[in-house]
Amino acid sequence: MRLSVLERLERTAAQFRDKTAYSDAVTSITFGEIEEKAKRLGSALAERVSPGSPVAVMGKRGVLTPVMFLGAVYAGCYYIPLDASQPESRLRDILSVLKPAILVADADTISAAGKLGFEGEIALADELFAHEISQERLDEISGAACLDDPLYVIFTSGSTGRPKGVITSMLSLMNYIDAYIEVMGITEADVLGNQSPLDYIAAIRDIYIPLFTGASMFIIPKECFVMPSELFKALNEHKVTSVGWSVSVFTIVAKMGVFDEAKPQYLKKICFSGSVMPCSILRIWQENLPDAKFVNQYGPTECTASCTYYEVKGMVEDGDVLPIGVPYRNYRVFLLKEDNTPAEAGEMGEICVAGQSLALGYYNDPELTAKSFIQNPLNSSYRELIYKTGDYGVLLPDGNLGYKGRKDRQIKHLGHRVELSEIEAAALRLESVSEACSMYLKEKELIYLFYTGAATVKEAAVHLRGLLPGFMVPRKLIKLDEMPKLANGKINMQALKELMK
Amino acid sequence: MKEQLLGVLEEIRPDLDWESEKQLIDGGVLDSFDIVSIVGALNDEFDIDIHVGNLVPENFNSIEGMMKLIEKLQQED
Numbered sequence: 341m342r343l344s345v346l347e348r349l350e351r352t353a354a355q356f357r358d359k360t361a362y363s364d365a366v367t368s369i370t371f372g373e374i375e376e377k378a379k380r381l382g383s384a385l386a387e388r389v390s391p392g393s394p395v396a397v398m399g400k401r402g403v404l405t406p407v408m409f410l411g412a413v414y415a416g417c418y419y420i421p422l423d424a425s426q427p428e429s430r431l432r433d434i435l436s437v438l439k440p441a442i443l444v445a446d447a448d449t450i451s452a453a454g455k456l457g458f459e460g461e462i463a464l465a466d467e468l469f470a471h472e473i474s475q476e477r478l479d480e481i482s483g484a485a486c487l488d489d490p491l492y493v494i495f496t497s498g499s500t501g502r503p504k505g506v507i508t509s510m511l512s513l514m515n516y517i518d519a520y521i522e523v524m525g526i527t528e529a530d531v532l533g534n535q536s537p538l539d540y541i542a543a544i545r546d547i548y549i550p551l552f553t554g555a556s557m558f559i560i561p562k563e564c565f566v567m568p569s570e571l572f573k574a575l576n577e578h579k580v581t582s583v584g585w586s587v588s589v590f591t592i593v594a595k596m597g598v599f600d601e602a603k604p605q606y607l608k609k610i611c612f613s614g615s616v617m618p619c620s621i622l623r624i625w626q627e628n629l630p631d632a633k634f635v636n637q638y639g640p641t642e643c644t645a646s647c648t649y650y651e652v653k654g655m656v657e658d659g660d661v662l663p664i665g666v667p668y669r670n671y672r673v674f675l676l677k678e679d680n681t682p683a684e685a686g687e688m689g690e691i692c693v694a695g696q697s698l699a700l701g702y703y704n705d706p707e708l709t710a711k712s713f714i715q716n717p718l719n720s721s722y723r724e725l726i727y728k729t730g731d732y733g734v735l736l737p738d739g740n741l742g743y744k745g746r747k748d749r750q751i752k753h754l755g756h757r758v759e760l761s762e763i764e765a766a767a768l769r770l771e772s773v774s775e776a777c778s779m780y781l782k783e784k785e786l787i788y789l790f791y792t793g794a795a796t797v798k799e800a801a802v803h804l805r806g807l808l809p810g811f812m813v814p815r816k817l818i819k820l821d822e823m824p825k826l827a828n829g830k831i832n833m834q835a836l837k838e839l840m841k
Numbered sequence: 842m843k844e845q846l847l848g849v850l851e852e853i854r855p856d857l858d859w860e861s862e863k864q865l866i867d868g869g870v871l872d873s874f875d876i877v878s879i880v881g882a883l884n885d886e887f888d889i890d891i892h893v894g895n896l897v898p899e900n901f902n903s904i905e906g907m908m909k910l911i912e913k914l915q916q917e918d
Contacts, residue, residue, distance in 0.1 A: 425869075562869060563866060563867070563869070563898065565872075565873045566866055566869075566871055566872060566873045566875075566876050567866060567876070567896045567897060567898055567901070568873070568893070568896060569893050569894060569896040569897060570896075570897070570898075589873075592873050592877060595877065596877065596880070596893055596896065597892070597893045598893050600892075600893055601893045601894055821878045821881065821882065822875075822877065822878040
């Protein structure tokens with residue numbers, strides 16, 4: 341099998357040499373230029389570090405940052421994307437787990453990189469891009485490279501507070517990207533609109549799909565998401581046809597009435613992930629883009645971004661709950677009950693994943709890796725690792741998986757089993773509630789509901805009484821102006837915990 | 842009006858020196874969640890209806906821009 345990420349890039353560059361691969365608000369780069377620059381940077385790195393080393397890359401939100409990643413891959417290394425706008429303490433934590441010998445920064449980020457107390461070499465990307473290509477050395481490196489070598493390490497927040505570095509192999513990445521391309525029907529004619537920060541897992545689609553297909557990718561300026569009226573303008577200017585965004589962006593656009601002003605004329609293929617999509621929001625999108633394909637995607641970073649998908653069929657109703665669908669090609673996804681036996685159809689079980697999509701583990705953390713990636717309890721014949729997601733699912737009668745919330749969010753309240761996500765789902769059925777998070781204060785045996793939206797506390801309470809058994813109705817409803825969020829857009833439950841004190 | 846506006850904004854982002862910031866949007870100081878909260882709070886506080894067409898950087902880069910926007914929208918009523 342000779343199909344590494346780099347060989348795919350070169351194949352695409354041979355076919356579409358002068359076509360724009362990536363663009364941002366100020367500049368663009370062709371496939372031919374990506375290949376050349378990545379080889380230059382790779383040649384320079386190969387003189388500094390040996391293959392199989394971690395290379396930290398801190399680039400701005402622009403077209404050259406993914407090229408810096410690919411340069412590290414040409415050097416036979418794996419890269420760790422860092423976002424200079426992240427809190428300094430978090431970046432320091434990541435570097436302390438990673439201990440790389442080299443950090444590549446660009447002109448915009450190099451001063452931030454210099455403040456991290458990093459003891460290795462800090463190299464300026466522009467200087468590395470000026471290095472001669474040593475084709476002989478690159479050939480030697482690629483000849484020795486294996487498809488299951490690590491490609492990148494992406495850090496996610498750990499429940500302990502120390503960031504976890506999830507290591508993904510080149511094979512897992514290619515498997516996921518190919519499966520996603522197939523589901524979304526992406527071709528060379530598509531233009532992707534990137535929303536995810538480039539150091540975040542969701543960006544891997546925007547970075548690699550062009551390299552595998554010849555499609556183009558536009559890095560949407562951050563400001564467009566702050567001033568959403570600019571967003572559709574940018575999408576239309578760049579003729580964006582396909583996006584894979586986090587649910588929170590779809591919500592902001594719908595809530596701010598952006599569709600009243602404009603429509604993204606070219607947008608046809610839409611994927612959302614990261615949290616549960618409220619159907620009231622999805623409906624607004626569907627009504628405005630009746631011909632677009634909408635896909636709900638589910639999965640953790642530990643299984644290469646996503647493991648299941650559901651293509652929305654027909655117009656959703658406000659109270660509907662979207663399934664998370666079926667496994668992507670080459671993903672094994674199944675449900676295990678508490679006693680490690682398989683859940684029957686209709687029975688709830690923990691969503692487990694096996695196969696090529698599993699991460700290689702957590703960087704420099706063999707204990708956590710051993711605890712999280714375990715032998716499949718259903719397989720006593722040979723070694724087969726699985727990852728237990730900590731999410732509950734159920735196999736629905738139509739063959740799709742339904743999402744049933746987080747394992748650790750199930751509580752026992754006054755003798756009853758209560759799923760906090762069920763309370764949230766009920767709250768979200770009220771149109772005037774835009775976001776909801778339910779928490780449990782065990783000391784006082786009190787269920788809290790934090791929510792945002794126009795609904796008054798009284799309205800929300802009356803609404804919940806109409807949907808939930810009495811014991812499940814939160815006795816403490818707190819209306820927030822804004823839901824506290826983590827950098828990845830998910831609700832910051834730690835911050836909500838503080839509010840309960 | 843300025844005091845009233847500052848009161849609203851400081852509740853949302855107490856970490857900012859609102860009077861000296863002139864590049865709140867273009868400088869990337871505010872994120873999308875800030876804007877959603879600010880728009881909601883200004884609508885309530887000043888009894889206005891900020892429309893998506895008003896969501897351009899010049900209206901939100903500084904408190905002066907926001908005051909101009911509020912005055913404009915109040916006159917339209």
